Structure formats: structure tokens, C-alpha cells
Amino acid sequence: xxxxxxxxxxxxxxxxxxxxxxxxxxxxxxxxxxxxxxxxxxxxxxxxxxxxxxxxxxxxxxxxxxxxxxxxxxxxxxxxxxxxxxxxxxxxxxxxxxxxxxxxxxxxxxxxxxxxxxxxxxxxxxxxxxxxxxxxxxxxxxxxxxxxxxxxxxxxxxxxxxxxxxxxxx
Numbered sequence: 314x315x316x317x318x319x320x321x322x323x324x325x326x327x328x329x330x331x332x333x334x335x336x337x338x339x340x341x342x343x344x345x346x347x348x349x350x351x352x353x354x355x356x357x358x359x360x361x362x363x364x365x366x367x368x369x370x371x372x373x374x375x376x377x378x379x380x381x382x383x384x385x386x387x388x389x390x391x392x393x394x395x396x397x398x399x400x401x402x403x404x405x406x407x408x409x410x411x412x413x414x415x416x417x418x419x420x421x422x423x424x425x426x427x428x429x430x431x432x433x434x435x436x437x438x439x440x441x442x443x444x445x446x447x448x449x450x451x452x453x454x455x456x457x458x459x460x461x462x463x464x465x466x467x468x469x470x471x472x473x474x475x476x477x478x479x480x481x482x483x
Contacts, residue, residue, distance in 0.1 A: 356377075358480060358481055359377055359478050359479065359481060360479050360481045361477070361479075362476060362477055362479060363474075363476045364399075364457070364475045364476065365472075368454050368457045371454070371457065371477065371479070372452070372454045373453070374453070374479045374480070375390075375479065376389055376390065376392060376394075376395050376479060376480070377389070377390065377478045377479065377480050378477075378478040379399060379475060379476070379477060379478065380475070380476045380478060381474065381475055382474030382475065392453045392457070393439065393449050393456070396439065396447075396449060396456055396457075396460055397439060399465075399475060400439070400447065400460070400464075403464075403465065403468065403472075404445075406470060409468050409470055410445075412467075412468040413428065413442075413445060413464070413468055414445060416428065416468070417429060417430050417445065418430065420463050420464065422448070422459065422463075425448060426448070427447060427463055427464075428445070428447055428464065429446050429448075430444045430446070431446065435450075436450040437449045447459075447464070
């Protein structure tokens with residue numbers, strides 16, 4: 314009789330152990346899924362457009378975020394914030410900071426320097442890194458065109474995998 318009771322107790326302990334382990338794994342999966350949904354969710358009032366789309370199309374639209382090629386979403390409520398997010402990603406890419414520093418003071422617009430080591434003579438400087446600034450006083454189309462053609466193309470930064478999330482309803 315003792316042997317039967319021992320077998321039943323062992324069976325109960327094993328079932329409880331298995332049950333607890335499975336619940337822990339399910340909870341972990343649930344938390345990971347919730348974390349991914351929170352960062353990558355596209356709301357019903359948003360549309361996603363690749364940065365390689367005709368930039369003029371984005372004029373007058375309101376951004377809500379940036380989605381990188383790896384699926385990571387970063388919220389950005391203004392075009393200046395979109396530029397800041399993309400520049401922050403660019404500068405962390407291998408060798409891009411040194412290339413940006415090398416072309417600094419040599420990237421100019423029609424009337425002013427676009428990329429500089431100093432924020433002097435800039436109307437609306439955006440700090441990319443220590444002693445590295447970009448002029449950001451542009452309309453949407455001009456700002457995105459400056460980023461893509463005058464900076465990202467020159468440093469060989471692949472921006473074609475980046476998408477911009479746009480608010481479609483107000």
C-alpha cells in the first residue's frame with residue numbers, strides 16, 4: 314500500500330512540475346509577443362510607405378513613426394524627428410560616422426552648409442553626434458531629399474529598407 318501511495322505522490326509532483334514549467338514557458342511567449350506587438354503595431358489609422366517612394370508624395374502628411382528593415386519601429390511625430398531617428402541609425406552603422414565626419418563642411422545646399430561641425434550659421438541645427446550637425450530648416454520634401462540624396466547616398470547608407478508610418482485619418 315505504501316508503494317502505491319508513493320507512486321501517486323510522485324505522479325502528482327511530476328504533473329505539477331510539468332504544469333508549472335509549461336505555464337512559465339507560455340507566460341514568457343505571451344510577454345515576448347506583447348512586447349513585439351507594442352513596438353511594431355500598425356494602427357488602423359496609419360499607412361506605411363517606403364522611403365524609396367517619390368518623396369513629393371509625403372508632402373503634407375503627418376508621420377507617426379519609422380520602421381527599419383529589421384522590423385523595429387521608432388515613433389516620431391514630426392519630420393524633424395523622423396530625420397533624427399534615421400540619422401541616429403545611420404551613424405551607428407559601421408564606418409558611417411567616420412564618412413559623415415569626412416564629408417562634413419563639404420555638403421552644401423543652395424545658400425548654406427547642410428552638414429557641419431558647428432551649429433553656427435544654421436537656422437535650425439539638428440545634432441547628429443558631438444560636433445556634427447545637420448541643417449533641418451526645410452519643408453518635408455526638401456528635408457527628406459537632403460537626407461537621402463545629399464547624405465545617405467554619399468555615405469552608402471541603405472535607406473531603401475526604411476519605411477515611414479503616416480497618419481491617414483485625423
